[in-house]
Amino acid sequence: MNNPLARALRGAGVNEVDVAARLGVDPKTVQRWMSGRMPYPRHRNALARLTGWSQHDLWPDLPRPAQPEASADEVRIVYPHRSTVPTDAWSRLFAEAKAEIDILAYSALFLAEDIAASALLRNKATEGLRLRIALGMPGGVHVNDRGEEERIGDGMSARIRTALVGFRPIADAGGELRLHDTVLYNSIYRADDELLINTHVYGRPASHAPVFHLRRWAADGMAATYAHSFERVWGASCEPNRALLT
Structure with missing residues (x-):
């Protein structure tokens, strides 16, 4: 069914x-x-x-408010851990996008290895949507710090390198791929006005941390705050060396 x-x-x-x-x-x-x-x-x-x-x-046929107010609650769902997010939630999020998709993480390896989600992202890029992916800089200061916090050492950089190879078809299809070296307080997955925010917890992998599903109602609400954060990181990021994509 x-x-x-x-x-x-x-x-x-x-x-x-x-x-x-x-x-x-x-x-x-x-x-x-x-x-x-x-x-x-x-x-x-x-x-x-x-x-x-x-x-x-x-139940998509349930009636919705005709005009949501600016004060409406932007939090749709709270998941206790990323691992409890339904497996097809990521594909459903990106499938709804009509204009842009943004991804900000250290590795987002779980998405790069998700055949359905990565194929959908590649198709969206081919269709001409603005698709931006910002991953951590392998060997960067903050990536190394995160690896030490999670007690995986160079494992974090290795995950990023693996994810870069997995995301290369999306870049080849027209998506933008960049690297950042910032203290990442949250991973952000955005499709137009819908966002999944994976919080980061010291010493724990992102898969063990909560995820908030937000819908943007207001220009200065929670979702807008995370969207602005993405833009700040994107503006300070750079394109990866081609060798990292092979």
Whole structure:
């Protein structure tokens, strides 16, 4: 089943029997939901909490506010760890982009190794979207510091080199690829006004740190702050030596 709820439950590692037991319903009822039937509001709330998906992601036909106010909450979903983000959330984020995609990280190796996500990024670049990827400078001061913090030494630089090779087809398709040497407080993944922000925690890998899904409502809100941060780093970054891409 390719229904959003079915995909979300698979990503959360639960089946209809598990869901039925948690929500106190019959497994056949869960099967009908997974086939497209709309659950009652109380069950929609429970399913959103269980999967970590927003209700509008699970049921795209739900009515939305006609005109969101500037004060609307920009935080859509909070994931306790990057590893709990549904595996297809990254592809869904980038697939929605109509104008630009920005990625700021030290390595973003998990994306470079994600065949579906990297192919989608390459296609977006081919279509002419502005696609910018800024990764850490291998051997840079702050990259080395991060490697020491995570107790992996040169492993951080090795990850970046591997990711650069993985992202090369995107650069060849028209995407922009740069390197930075900054203290990276967050990794930023942006598709137009939607952002996934992976916070960084001292001594822990990014996959173990929380992720915030933000939607930009206001010119001076949370999402705008992270977008401005990306621009600051991008402006101080440089193109990689071609040898790093081979």
